[in-house]
Amino acid sequence: MPETPQPISLPEKPALEGLEAKWNARWEGDSTYQFDGARDRKDVYSIDTPPPTVSGSLHIGHVFSYTHTDVIARFQRMRGKAVFYPMGWDDNGLPTERRVQNYYGVRCDPSLPYDPSFQPPDKPPKPPISVSRPNFIELCARLTAEDEKVFEHLWRYLGLSVDWTRTYATIGRSAQRVSQAAFLRLLKRGIAYQLEAPTLWDVDFRTAVAQAELEDREHPGAYHRIRFEIEGAGPAEGGGAGPAKAGRYVEIETTRPELIPACVALVAHPDDERYRPLFGRNVITPLFGVPVPVKPHPLADPEKGSGIAMICTFGDITDVTWWRELSLPVRAVLLPNGAFRQVQWGAEGWESRNAAAAQDAYDQLANLSAVKARARVVELLQQSGDLIGEPRPITHPVKFYEKGDRPLEIITSRQWFIKTMDFREQLVARGRALQWHPEYMRHRYENWVNGLAGDWCISRQRFFGVGFPVWYPVRADGTVDYAQPLVPEESRLPIDPSTDVPDGFTAEQRGVPNGFIGDPDVMDTWATSSLTPQIASGWLEDPDLFTRVFPMDLRPQAHDIIRTWLFSTVLRSELEHGSLPWTNAGISGWVLDPDRKKMSKSKGNVVTPKALLEEHGSDGVRYWAASGRPGTDTAFDPAQMKVGRRLSIKILNAARFALMQAEPRGPITEPLDRGMLTRLAVLVNDATRNLEAYDYARVLEQTEAFFWSFCDDYLELVKSRRYGDFGPEGAASANSAMLVALSTLLRL
């Protein structure tokens, strides 16, 4: 029933301008969106808000997807739920480091001592200044704090109904504590482990990267046909024709001739008649004179190149597979920075039939990058006559770190892993139990789980991140015993192993014989953000809250990070709690520019939200965002924002009309009024049903259609009656019906 309206002063010309500030102050003052921590789990709706990466500015894509979540939050709140809707900031990790480097003009050099008085110059200097790791981390914290203020202001201006008392940061103490505790528990159970193994490696960032962070890019390259001499095959045996001469030489094709010094074998398919006679025999690498075996392996594709491939340590991940399965030795030539290292030819592992010649050739490669070394090797091969014909340029897919600029290499290093391969079945089952919106997005998850190729590498050789809470004993001879890590009590967390000291040791024992050293690495950002439900829910610090909000109701996120964030969160929850972390996954699409390309900073087509919000009003922008259906990529369209703005102004004017002469009021008796309210009730029921199914876009469409008809038909028909032209009873019915409709439509 209509409430008695408070006396209000109606503006002559209602406007959208200023509404954001007005309502933010009201919401803040009334703690409107503060979570009621006394409510039972069944009365709670909890949201695992995506913490946006704090490395620059929010763009219109953020506004788009966060609006979707806000619509759901407001719906659930109106349904009577206590809505748990925190905000997080993802401020650790590489994007932050990179932004800090550019913003202040600094580089982190972990070998430098801390300088407490260090202040960055006003303008980023060139070349950048080297600063210590603690100084670097201070700058990261400083810049992210500033960025987070800007982000919060934008979110408030947009009108997100977030509980701002529950904000967390992935580099904050609570998050570090959760991240480290969860890691230690997995370590105890043997699910987290460390391994020295060939790992995908970015030579610019100088860190390991995980499978989930790879992307293929079309990259120019060239096939080089190169001959290897068959050991013991004199010219007398020669002859033979075609690509698989059974004569003195065998020819391979490669895109990476610079790795010939790292060649450890050739490989062909076991059934390949052309190369069968060579299995078990050796060939001699060109330039370097190293005898390497020819091996059969079913992975070798007779159709590719000449059908016989060179195995190097390591040119690609197939090399790693062959190397492991054929038990081949390692001849690594690349340093972590991507340069060719020094090699003593003739020493153990680098035996050559002509060590002097090998040394002479190799010394021309040492210190070069892969690209430069390739050019040099090609020249050398041309001189020696081992390059057959000219290199044939091609474009082929090459694996890159998604944030990287140069192709990934494979470097052997000690890294931390979390087991995933052992849990694939459970993970698939969890994915099937999860409610996906839209439904078809589950395929991406399942596809990914079924395609996992190895356990999850979580260590990164970086600085601004959550450290591994472990130290290693240093033996009497000064070597490090990685197999027996020293771990702290959980109550000590979070710790920084580079400054904190393990129990039973003193700070003076750091790095000395019979002392200890801290683990130098930090965790991958996903290793921490995979725990956002636990971080936000007070897993370790507020068990009462945890039982009221976990498992959470909704994970909203975009489809491009199903394989990273969604997958890793499901994994961690499965490992830690044996449950799903949430019951629903609401997957947003992307915002595409008018050319249907994804908007992203690297493409330079990003539209910043601030100006749009000011021009069209937060309601106008939210209107556009809410028209994007779950999972559907949506074109950036200011025209729709204009429509939203007009709709908002229309609502203000309709409200003005309804409120300007709200008396007399009384029973709703007129058929026209009752019919309108009946249709409105149907709309409310439909809207409720559709919002429960996360179809907010349909609700917008239906509500909007009703509203325009309400204005253009109903209000026009009722106008003279409500002014009293047909008596007080008709006016009373009209006024009362109008006020109910107004109140209901505002909430819709």
Place this chain on the structure above:
RNA sequence: GGGCGGUUAGCUCAGUGGUAGAGCACCGGCUUUACACGCCGGGUGUCGCAGGUUCGAGCCCUGCACCGCCCACCA
């Protein structure tokens, strides 16, 4: 090579078995006391292609084409 989505009016998109829709854009008319940031009116489609199921198909089934995305061992 595998998976997923899309293909409907000039544009952006709804529409999952019963006479093809909305908004935008475009044109014309209206200073009607909530709103000119408004109202009224105007027409537009071999619903990607080919088969099939059905009394009836934009919608269901099969195949194909094109566009996009995700994944895959990149010699």
